[in-house]
Amino acid sequence: MxxxxxxxxxxxxxxxxxxxxxxxxxxxxxxxxxxxxxxxxxxxxxxxxxxxxxxxxxxxxxxxxxxxxxxxxxxxxxxxxxxxxxxxxxxxxxxxxxxxxxxxxxxxxxxxxxxxxxxxxxxxxxxxxxxxxxxxxxxxxxxxxxxxxxxxxxxxxxxxxxxxxxxxxxxxxxxxxxxxxxxxxxxxxxxxxxxxxxxxxxxxxxxxxxxxxxxxxxxxxxxxxxxxxxxxxxxxxxxxxxxxxxxxxxxxxxARTLDEDIAQMAALRQRFESGLHHLPAPAGTVHLYGAHAHRLANTTLVRFGSLSAERVLLALERAGVIASSGAACSAGGNQPSHVLLAMGASPQHALCGVRFSLGRDTTADDIDAAIEAIHRHVLPLLQAEAAEAARFAVTV
Structure with a gap:
């Protein structure tokens, strides 16, 4: 895990x-x-x-x-x-x-x-x-x-x-x-x-x-x-x-290892977000929230197109990767995230935030395995969603 x-x-x-x-x-x-x-x-x-x-x-x-x-x-x-x-x-x-x-x-x-x-x-x-x-x-x-x-x-x-x-x-x-x-x-x-x-x-x-x-x-x-x-x-x-x-x-x-822990988590988060950036996903479908704001060294909140967080998390857990929904504190995660709504996200997209939060024991191998799991199990869902949207646009 x-x-x-x-x-x-x-x-x-x-x-x-x-x-x-x-x-x-x-x-x-x-x-x-x-x-x-x-x-x-x-x-x-x-x-x-x-x-x-x-x-x-x-x-x-x-x-x-x-x-x-x-x-x-x-x-x-x-x-x-x-x-x-x-x-x-x-x-x-x-x-x-x-x-x-x-x-x-x-x-x-x-x-x-x-x-x-x-x-x-x-x-x-x-x-x-x-x-x-x-x-x-x-x-x-x-x-x-x-x-x-x-x-x-x-x-x-x-x-x-x-x-x-x-x-x-x-x-x-x-x-x-x-x-x-x-x-x-x-x-x-x-x-x-x-x-x-x-x-x-x-x-x-x-x-x-x-x-x-x-x-x-x-x-x-x-x-x-x-x-x-x-x-x-x-x-x-x-x-x-x-x-x-x-x-x-x-x-x-x-307190004894704080500086070392922060530096390690920051480097691993950069590695993770770089991996997300280089996914061969349809343009504009991988969205990082707060990417240019001053953030904790360990936290990434991302949306994969319009895939619900529940669907993404289930696919990742089957692959052995545990993350969470941005709305996890609201009615078990089946309500839109009030944080994303406050940031201007649509109600649909406010159900799509997936949070990855690293710890001091997280390793580079963990990060690489998580990116691989996203590539193998989430990317196909994202590509299928994009293809369906394209077919719908042609039909209309």
């Missing part, structure tokens, strides 16, 4: 498995307990916190462990509109997001809008780049929070975070970044881009599922989603110590 779906999830690193096994088997006490077994667990927790903070470029006391990026994102958005914050600034009731956020974020935004909170969406262009002029017009003194992805999960297009932070802060608003796709795939660090809050998830960087973090800038008081005294009273509930130490071990591994 050639696995090219790393933006969806990654295999758990051996270092993370070993750390989790230790926490499950030997250091299983409650980190809040004052006895020695509890303090041993607390020391493991502190080590993991330092490991994750080092990768993210934040302080350990800015880090709040959560169940994952979805919880972190909800804590950010709901916290911005918490009654305690609104009591201090009642005029700040509006949120500004990008039109290409993760479906869970857009669903939450829709719920907040139904509850009476204004939510505005910043458009993107045909390459998936954020419209900074519209962002500047939308971010005003009534905005509580601007929230954007660090990089889009479908296209890999990176957001202009420094510019957005400056716009938000000039109006007294805060910037939250869903950095889930950026961490482990770019050199971005929390302390360097002006963000106030960051969401991350361990399973995107070879850690376990069910654990993530919200980074809250030092000095910023933020309401908790779950009450309790854990995590400095910022996230109640007994800490998921096995998950946290697995996250820490994965973060330590990612």
């Amino acid at each position: 050639i696995y090219l779906d790393h933006n969806a999830t990654t295999a758990v690193a051996p270092e993370a498995v070993a750390a989790m096994h230790q926490a499950l088997d030997q250091v299983w006490a409650n980190p809040s307990s004052t006895h020695e077994p509890g303090q041993a667990a607390r020391r493991l927790l502190a080590t993991a916190r330092a490991q994750v903070a080092q990768l993210l470029g934040c302080r350990g006391d800015e880090l709040v462990f959560t169940s994952g990026a979805t919880e972190s994102n909800h804590t950010a958005l709901l916290g911005a509109l918490d009654p305690r914050r609104l009591a201090q600034a009642p005029q700040r009731r509006r949120l500004v997001l990008s039109a290409v956020e993760h479906p869970s974020m857009l669903a939450l935004a829709q719920r907040l809008r139904a509850a009476g909170f204004p939510v505005d969406l910043i458009a993107v262009d045909a390459a998936g780049r954020l419209d900074l002029d519209q962002a500047r017009a939308l971010i005003g003194p009534d905005v509580a929070l601007v929230s954007v992805m660090g990089a889009n999960n479908e296209t890999g297009v990176c957001m202009p975070l420094t510019e957005l932070a400056a716009m938000a802060h000039a109006q007294g608003a805060l910037l939250h970044v869903d950095a889930t796709q950026r961490v482990g795939k770019s050199a971005l660090r929390f302390a360097e881009n002006g963000a106030d809050l960051w969401s991350v998830s361990a399973h995107k960087l070879h850690g376990p599922k069910g654990i993530g973090a919200l980074v809250i800038r030092k000095g910023l008081s933020w309401p908790s989603l779950f009450e309790g005294r854990q995590e400095r009273a910022r996230r109640g509930g007994t800490e998921n110590l096995p998950g946290i130490v697995g996250f820490g071990a994965a973060a330590e591994r990612a």
